[in-house]
Amino acid sequence: MPANLPPEYFKAEQRYLQAKTLEEKIQATQELIRIAPKHKGTEKLLRMLKQRLAKLRRELEERERRRGGGGPSFAVKKEGCAQVALVGLPNSGKSTLLRKLTNARPEVADYPFTTRFPVPGMMDYEDVQVQLVEIPSIVEGSSWGRGLGAQPLSAARNADVIALVLDTSSHPLQQLEILVKELEESGVRLNRSPPKVTIERREE
Secondary structure (H helix, E strand, O other): OOOOOOHHHHHHHHHHHHOOOHHHHHHHHHHHHHHOOOOHHHHHHHHHHHHHHHHHHHHHHHHHHHHOOOOOOOOOOOOEOOEEEEEEOOOOOHHHHHHHHOOOOOOOOOOOOOOOOOEEEEEEEOOEEEEEEEOOOOOOOHHHOOOOOOHHHHHHHOOOEEEEEOOOOOOHHHHHHHHHHHHHHOOOOOOOOOOOOOOOOOOO
């Protein structure tokens, strides 16, 4: 199926090519995603644009991190034997689970996005301590700016383990599909071993 892209798309693409800053490139890519038709013929294009947007956002986050800007951070220092990120949609029970398993006391409410920054807590498991971190809620489209944007996904990326929290009373399989898709589009591959890295020392 042909993509049949409208003239506005090519104008936005030109703005992307002329962009000089990360912010301008992010804005232009968001516009491309918004303008592009949503059908079978544009699936690969949209996937590529979303991956590009996620990459640009990661670059922007890394730049801001290096600058050491003020305000709350999405980075959580690791403690204990492992860091487990609790990832879920709004009102899936992440805060309640964290309160029950750890000493953390996140706010619990019946409205979405109660948690706006990662909340850590320590859980005793046998003879070790495990750090649980509630990640702010993910929504469909988080990887390209919806909801709280891609920053929660970047916090999950740094964890040793990702635990998906589902509300079993409301279409859990659909929730699972959204979470896996958003994580993958931001560069987080679940249940896959990291690539092996080898270092060779060569004599001059």
